[in-house]
Amino acid sequence: MIATGLHRPNGVVFHKGALYVAELSKIWRFDDIENNLDAPGKPVLVSDDFPKDEAHGWKFIAIGPDEKLYVPVGAPGNILNPPDTHAQIRRMDLDGKNVEVVARGVRNTVGFDWNPQTKNLTFTDNGRDWVSEDIPNDELNVLSEPGKQHFGYPFCHQGNFTDPEYGWGRSCAEFTAPAGLLGPHTAALGMRFYTGEQFPQAYRNAIFIARHGSWNKTQKLGGDVVVARLGADGKMASLEPFLTGFLQDNRYVGRPVDVLVARDGALLVSDDYNGAVYRISAAR
Numbered sequence: 001m002i003a004t005g006l007h008r009p010n011g012v013v014f015h016k017g018a019l020y021v022a023e024l025s026k027i028w029r030f031d032d033i034e035n036n037l038d039a040p041g042k043p044v045l046v047s048d049d050f051p052k053d054e055a056h057g058w059k060f061i062a063i064g065p066d067e068k069l070y071v072p073v074g075a076p077g078n079i080l081n082p083p084d085t086h087a088q089i090r091r092m093d094l095d096g097k098n099v100e101v102v103a104r105g106v107r108n109t110v111g112f113d114w115n116p117q118t119k120n121l122t123f124t125d126n127g128r129d130w131v132s133e134d135i136p137n138d139e140l141n142v143l144s145e146p147g148k149q150h151f152g153y154p155f156c157h158q159g160n161f162t163d164p165e166y167g168w169g170r171s172c173a174e175f176t177a178p179a180g181l182l183g184p185h186t187a188a189l190g191m192r193f194y195t196g197e198q199f200p201q202a203y204r205n206a207i208f209i210a211r212h213g214s215w216n217k218t219q220k221l222g223g224d225v226v227v228a229r230l231g232a233d234g235k236m237a238s239l240e241p242f243l244t245g246f247l248q249d250n251r252y253v254g255r256p257v258d259v260l261v262a263r264d265g266a267l268l269v270s271d272d273y274n275g276a277v278y279r280i281s282a283a284r
Contacts (some may be wrong), residue, residue, distance in 0.1 A: 005059060011061035012073075015094070022059040022071065025050040026094070032212050040101070045062060047096035051085055053077065056108040060190070069094055072123075074108040079128045079154050081166060086252050091146075101130050102146035107153040111190035111258065116205055118234070120144050122179070124188040124209060127157050130199070133217050133258065136161050138188040139178035140228060140236055149176040175224075180236025186222035187212035188256030190270075192225075198265025198282045203227065209241065210256035223247040225256050225269055243269060243280065 003009070011022035019033040021043070027050075028043035030036075046069070048248035051057075054073025059077035063069055068091040075087040088105060089103040089112075093213040102121070112123035121143040127136035136157035143149060152175040153158070154166040162170055182188040191209040206229050213223030223246040231237035255273040262268055 002033070002037070003043065004027070008057060011059045013061050013063055013069075015063050019067065020046065020061060020063075023060070025052045027059075027069070027071065027164045028060065029094075042218065043143070044222045045096075046094070046101070047071075047092065048101070049096075053086070057108055060110045060112065062112060063094070064091070064121065065114055067094065068092060069096075070102070070112065070121070072106065072109045072112075074106075075153060079163065079165065083155055089121075089143075096105045100147060103141075103149055103151060105141050105149075105151040105155075106141070111188070111209075111210070113192050115230075115232055116193055117194055118144075121146075121236075122191070122193070122207065124191050125151065125153075125178075125181065127185065128154070128163070128186075129185065129216060131157075131164065133219075134160070134184045137181035137184050138180055138186050138211075140180040140188070140207070141192075142179045142234055143174070149274075150174075151176050151178070179230065179234060180228060180239065182209065182226070182228075182239070183221055185214040185217050188202025188222075189212065189256075190260075191257050192261055194261055194267070196261045196267075199267075205230075207232060208259045208261075210259050210269065212255050212257060213247065213252055216242075220252070222249055223252050223255055225259060227269075239273065243278075246271075246273075 006023040008024045013020045015271040021028045030043045070091045070148045072089045075082045088101045092099040108126040111163040125139045155170040156172040194203045211222035225243035227242045229238045229241035233264040254271045257270045260268040269278045
């Protein structure tokens, strides 16, 4: 046991011997964790300057190529005009200092990674509910100008649909359009660029995305892992199924949450419906 008493812990990242753990409104750091697994000791508080809203409070965290810690703060509800403290992605030094907002208009991202070629932060974002069963799509977004881009929420969804309530007098042209659409209400969560060498060359630098699956569509969609490929213009050129079979007769038998490229190039997929982790490897 490393830690107890945390409130909705979700995001973890291991970096240079330290384990960072994000709960709803705080981030902790366990130093030299590998040598102290049996007795981790008291963690260091990195930051407690986060809202305590339960809605979209899960925090996927990661450390970027700039050696900064990236932390999302979701919108505190389905659809509303959020305060300046929400619907964004922040980054900070590894000790919690020098916090800045790098992306706004982000409803709820629970997965991001950096493009190995451009180094741009790329992230999934879950669209709002209760407009229709087919609108809006979840998004795949690319941050190319940190601190300058607004991705639309709550005014514009999927790059071309103004919100029935908050979109009046606004244009989607005001905001950064998504790089690609990931299906309506598919709950696109964890994603990773494939940087391994085990899979065929066609998968190099492609994006594996776990879609947890819709919860309020009559005909459910998602519950799978898809692979997205970006074109030379940075937009999504294709979206193809990769791991399927979790949706049978409109019922889930598994719900992928996150993906991770293992050191040997295999793909790990977590499934919170079955409490399982699957390892997918190339045939030899």
